[in-house]
Amino acid sequence: MKRYFGRKLSIYLLTFFLAVTIDWMIPRFMPGDPIQNMLSRAALNANAAEVLYTYYAHAFELDLPIWQQYLNFWYALFHGDLGISTYLFPTPVTKVLMDAVPYDLFLLIPAILLSWFAGNKFGAFAARTKRLDNTVLPVGYILTATPYMWLGILLAWAFGIVLGVFPISGAYSYTMAPYLSWTFIGSVLKHWFLPFASLFLVFFGGWAIGMRNMIIYELEADYSHYLEALGAPRKLVRKYAFRNAVLPQITGLALQLGVIVTGNIVVEVVFSYPGIGYLILAAIQNQDYFLIQGCFLFLIIGILLANFVIDIAYVLVDPRTRRGMTGETA
């Protein structure tokens, strides 16, 4: 057990180091200059722009040699300092992220968990049920193959513009300031629904298709035939098949996390939903090195953590891994 997690942990640490290094490098390879961008937006008078440029370049330490910037970055990172955003100057990146992350969690966690549970249940239910199989299968394939952005735009068009039942941008209505009341909560949920639905539907299709195929495979396995031959009820056979079929789906969840988070970015952009995804787009457009780094750092940590949790969950769910590990240590 110890060795298993030890090995996993060292892989995670190495991944973290490499990912963060790449995260630091990539924005700096972009053509352009964040300070120039920041100043050029402000339509300053000409004399002032030049004075301010030198000042800000120094304040952001962008006038240091590149290797020193890299070392400073790691040093600051271990002190919990992600720098100051140029796009949202002078807000610290950590504060910007703190404001955005709740929106991401509010979208992602329900979308991932609900779609996983619902997709698996539904896929299992649909497998080998002729009528459902004929309808669900194509719909599932279409859903899972739909780009998030496109589904988002379709939903926005249908429910936002044509039917006019859901708002298509922002996190809550422009006509209110946040406060605890049913009106406000209702407004938040209304603004949340379409981005959530875009993510949910695509994931749902994927999980349902996967599960349906797995169940069919498991129903063809020897143990299923044996159970059937013993005269076990259909429900029982399916129950065992489901238990086995769900294991690859857990691994699948770990593998899919990266894709899901990317999908989330796109959906947030479509609906102007103020999470990390929406920030990333703005940060890149404004060449905000520090904010880009911060956002991706958050994603890196999030994905690594989630993978780690899934590793643990896998051990808990599949008795064979547990047994394998005790055998290893013994």
Added chain:
Amino acid sequence: MWSRSKLVLCTLLAAVLVLGLTSGLVFGQVYTRSETLYVAGAAWGPASTWNPFQPGSLANTTGTLGFVYETLFMYDPLSDELIPWLAESGQWTNANTYELKVREGMTWSDGQPITAADVVFTFELGQQYAALWFSPMWTGAQKYLDSVDQIGDYYVLFNFTAPLYQEWGNNLYNIPIVPKHLWEGRTEEEITIGANANPVGSGAYMYDTHSSDRNVWLRNDNWWATSLLGWTPAPKRIVDIRFSSNNVALGSVIKGDILDLSNNFLPGVATLAQKGYVSTYFAGAPYMLSANTAVLFLNTTKPPMDDPAFRKAIAYAINVDDIVNVAYASLVAAASPTGLLPSLSKYDDAAVIASLGWTYDPAQAAAILAAAGYVDVDGDGLVETPDGSAIALEVTCPFGWTDWMESISVISDSCKAAGINIEDVTPDYGAWNTGLQSGTFDMTLNNWAAMSNTPWTLYNLLFRHPIQAQMQSGNFGRYDNQTVFDLVDQLAAVSTTDVAGMQAVCAQIQTIMLTDVPMIPLWYNGMWAQWSNAVWTNWPTDGANTPSRLPTTWSGYWQLGGLRMLCELELVSP
């Protein structure tokens, strides 16, 4: 056991709910429609700073300057007048002394009186801190302000050496006055780059709240101008929305229930205005007032653009009408060859324009090219340079600026039709900006001279000097002509009241500009404004029965008439 823990849980939940609802009633806020003005189109990004001295603040919290902090004067570009605001009056008592009278009886929103001490304090911040944008008045190569003296509670004397009158006139309505009693204890960092959350100023509106897609401002019911000048802004609250896409803004302003005024560029507004879905300043083309000049900068360090004849041929070859009518669908007007906005047209020298100006004329372009030795050697329909080498130039603008992207496509097409091989290319903003400032571009669009009280603002952009490795704020094409540089410096030092003197210098600048064609002013970008009359009315238009103001919420334009517009709005009776 079960039922008991359930009971506890239910009670707790109920308690939380009751607490939530009652606190909601106490602090709750759904804005009343008839008291709220919804506007959009000003902010570039989420609000992050309310420091009136900071560039980011100006771009993203439109209102920090103008709503919260006020300037000494307002400037009305439509009537070309400086209007006293915090100042009661101001005049040059001699060539080197400017005397300012601060209005008596004004207060900051915390109740403290506004006096000459606040004005002196604010100006002296520029002397102390190089990071403030107006510090070049005090320090650096072109310094001209020596000292600021407070005389009594309401008089200020500014003492200069060789003042740049034009820039001074501009600064009078751009430097926000901050309260001394709240700012004097602050550190350099707080003053220069601090976020200044919960700003306390003197103006018509106060900070209410914000989130990443909006700024909300609440009317200051104790605003000094209400009693002293009789100005009262009609809306109690202003919600300034940052839409992520223009389509959402367009949809909202057409519906009229969500958005009152949109200052976004929305293609197709001409059609909508004709059909009565939205209203605009002019009832017909160009629908919008002109806000700034889109200038095509030519990189004069690169051949063949170092040849004035070649540059002039391009000026004749570009079909500006197509830009106006096709790319902008009639929402802009073609620019004067001098580049000066209609509000500054009195500084245009008609004789110079008549003899040296240009309009779209491909035949004339061809004639100029032929005379200068640019002929089509290899028969591909495109001319080669006099030494026979092929011409392949690029015209650029940032990706995503759709109106400009279409415009450079017109430039490319019409130049190709005239035999000049120019491709349109759209790098992303950062790359474009780097190319612009480091001078690696061939030709590119730029409009960084804001609407101004003086033609010097534009000419300072066009003929910025000295030429450096990085040209951050003008003369991007690195046109090197000491005569015109001297003329621009001379213009800067002409008194703002000496219109004839300004005109004389401008005429000389324009003669050189139209002869040498170092850059080509093409069209005036509009002061995009389309509004709904569903809730608020009496918007400014060019008609006789409505106010004449700039109908804009753009940052830095409140003191150019935007605030007066708010005072003149009327609620549509339900």
